[in-house]
Amino acid sequence: MTGGEILSGYAPWAAAVTAVLGLGTYACLSLWDRHVRRDEAEALRVVTEKEAAACHAAQEAALSAKRHRALAEASAIVLWRAAPDGGFLELEGWTTLTGQSRESSLGSGWLDMLHPEDRERVRTLWAQCLAECRTMDMEYRLRTAGGDWRWCRSRGVPIGADAGPGPDPGTGGGRAEEWVGVLEDIDDRRRAEERRLLVAREVDHRAKNVLAVVQTIVRMSGADTVKAYSAIVQSRIGALARAHDLLAEGGWSGAELRKVAEWELLAYRGLNDGGPVALDGPHRPISALAVQPIAMVFHELATNAAKGGALSSPGGTVRLTWWEEEETLRMRWAEAGGPPVCGPPNRSGFGTRLIDATVQGQLGGRVVRHWEPAGLVVELSVPLARIVPPAPD
Amino acid sequence: MLQTIADASYDIIQGWGGYAPHAVCLLEDPAIIAITVVTNLGVAAAYFMIPFALWRFLRRFETLPFRSVLVMFVVFILACGTSHITKVMTLFLGGWTYWLDAAVCSLTLIASLGTAIGLVRHGRRIAFLTGRLIARPA
Numbered sequence: 001m002t003g004g005e006i007l008s009g010y011a012p013w014a015a016a017v018t019a020v021l022g023l024g025t026y027a028c029l030s031l032w033d034r035h036v037r038r039d040e041a042e043a044l045r046v047v048t049e050k051e052a053a054a055c056h057a058a059q060e061a062a063l064s065a066k067r068h069r070a071l072a073e074a075s076a077i078v079l080w081r082a083a084p085d086g087g088f089l090e091l092e093g094w095t096t097l098t099g100q101s102r103e104s105s106l107g108s109g110w111l112d113m114l115h116p117e118d119r120e121r122v123r124t125l126w127a128q129c130l131a132e133c134r135t136m137d138m139e140y141r142l143r144t145a146g147g148d149w150r151w152c153r154s155r156g157v158p159i160g161a162d163a164g165p166g167p168d169p170g171t172g173g174g175r176a177e178e179w180v181g182v183l184e185d186i187d188d189r190r191r192a193e194e195r196r197l198l199v200a201r202e203v204d205h206r207a208k209n210v211l212a213v214v215q216t217i218v219r220m221s222g223a224d225t226v227k228a229y230s231a232i233v234q235s236r237i238g239a240l241a242r243a244h245d246l247l248a249e250g251g252w253s254g255a256e257l258r259k260v261a262e263w264e265l266l267a268y269r270g271l272n273d274g275g276p277v278a279l280d281g282p283h284r285p286i287s288a289l290a291v292q293p294i295a296m297v298f299h300e301l302a303t304n305a306a307k308g309g310a311l312s313s314p315g316g317t318v319r320l321t322w323w324e325e326e327e328t329l330r331m332r333w334a335e336a337g338g339p340p341v342c343g344p345p346n347r348s349g350f351g352t353r354l355i356d357a358t359v360q361g362q363l364g365g366r367v368v369r370h371w372e373p374a375g376l377v378v379e380l381s382v383p384l385a386r387i388v389p390p391a392p393d
Numbered sequence: 394m395l396q397t398i399a400d401a402s403y404d405i406i407q408g409w410g411g412y413a414p415h416a417v418c419l420l421e422d423p424a425i426i427a428i429t430v431v432t433n434l435g436v437a438a439a440y441f442m443i444p445f446a447l448w449r450f451l452r453r454f455e456t457l458p459f460r461s462v463l464v465m466f467v468v469f470i471l472a473c474g475t476s477h478i479t480k481v482m483t484l485f486l487g488g489w490t491y492w493l494d495a496a497v498c499s500l501t502l503i504a505s506l507g508t509a510i511g512l513v514r515h516g517r518r519i520a521f522l523t524g525r526l527i528a529r530p531a
Binding site for chain 1: 459464502508511514523526
């Protein structure tokens with residue numbers, strides 16, 4: 001047999017074997033292909049779902065972080081971060097607030113901007129919080145970029161594996177990996193608190209004063225009958241009450257002199273300018289402290305006028321004028337048209353004594369009475385310093 | 394008719410079973426036969442261990458993506474291992490074992506060609522999808 005014959009003898013076998021094996025391979029491959037395609041579709045579905053979930057989670061996390069940040073920023077002027085040893089790593093907003101450069105505020109540099117009286121206390125408290133690993137909360141004065149002191153509240157929490165902020169941060173005991181905190185501006189609140197305290201003291205003081213005045217009224221008012229006595233006491237206490245109303249209306253910040261006069265003389269002034277009492281004077285705000293004495297003085301003047309002066313007869317008039325001369329407020333009470341006046345009375349009633357005591361004792365002023373034939377003229381002068389409200393800050 | 398069938402059967406048995414054991418071709422040289430036996434059995438042992446391990450792996454890891462790739466490897470390596478056993482059989486038995494060897498080799502060819510072509514065709518896509526599947530969320 002030649003080589004060619006051998007080859008021609010093998011060829012059909014080789015072709016047959018190749019064909020069979022090729023078909024087998026093709027069958028195996030298409031079977032596997034189907035599996036791979038199915039797996040691929042499944043994997044694609046899972047991947048899409050997973051990636052969508054991851055994307056959603058990332059967005060949620062970003063949103064949550066943004067939410068927390070916005071919340072912190074809304075309530076704080078400075079957001080800070082500190083190392084476990086207490087050295088500050090970051091003070092966002094500090095430079096704008098205090099004018100201190102970023103580099104010098106880090107570590108313990110921020111303490112330099114605190115009020116000298118607060119510095120040591122804050123340093124100690126901060127060290128204590130660090131040692132105990134509990135929530136820090138302190139208030140101190142801070143020098144702002146504008147140069148004034150502002151009350152601020154700094155709060156911080158430890159963050160770490162076994163530190164807060166867990167369900168109950170601030171219990172301490174753990175170890176912080178970092179501290180985060182916020183600084184709030186509580187200056188307005190602090191000042192309001194101080195003001196409230198001041199007002200509370202003021203009201204307390206004034207209530208005691210009023211009670212003392214009421215005691216005096218009850219003790220010294222004189223009348224022949226019980227009914228008359230009760231009427232006098234009532235009208236005097238009424239005057240006090242009106243002064244009080246006036247003060248309450250103005251938030252205990254004082255009142256206007258014309259208004260005080262109007263309130264006290266309301267009963268005599270009539271409905272319009274045709275009434276028996278005329279008021280004339282410039283705008284003059286007076287302090288809360290001076291309202292009550294001045295109201296009492298007006299009341300006593302009017303009561304005396306009604307008892308035996310110009311207001312006791314139908315045609316009588318009273319003219320109350322005031323003006324300022326240098327550092328004094330001068331008031332003039334001039335009666336006219338009343339019963340004829342024949343000199344000072346023999347005995348001075350409680351009203352007169354009250355006027356004298358109030359103007360001279362309480363307000364540091366002077367009272368001069370002229371018993372003129374047309375009617376009584378009372379001239380009062382009070383130093384302005386005693387009755388003007390304190391200049392607003 | 395019967396005679397024809399009988400003749401054909403005789404021919405087949407004679408023809409298929411008539412080959413001498415392969416050891417004869419190697420002149421019964423103990424060294425070469427020993428090497429052939431030991432290497433083939435060793436390779437076969439290794440080739441049987443791999444699908445066993447893969448099978449365990451597949452049973453444990455039910456959510457494994459593209460399991461069919463590993464299944465394909467199991468089939469292909471089993472066939473490979475078996476072909477090494479049949480090689481040793483032809484060495485001493487001859488006759489029909491050559492046909493057995495041929496059949497096993499055919500299976501091995503189909504399985505390995507299928508695996509190879511399949512991997513070439515799908516490998517990149519599989520790798521890409523699997524990578525995305527096991528990627529940690531950023």
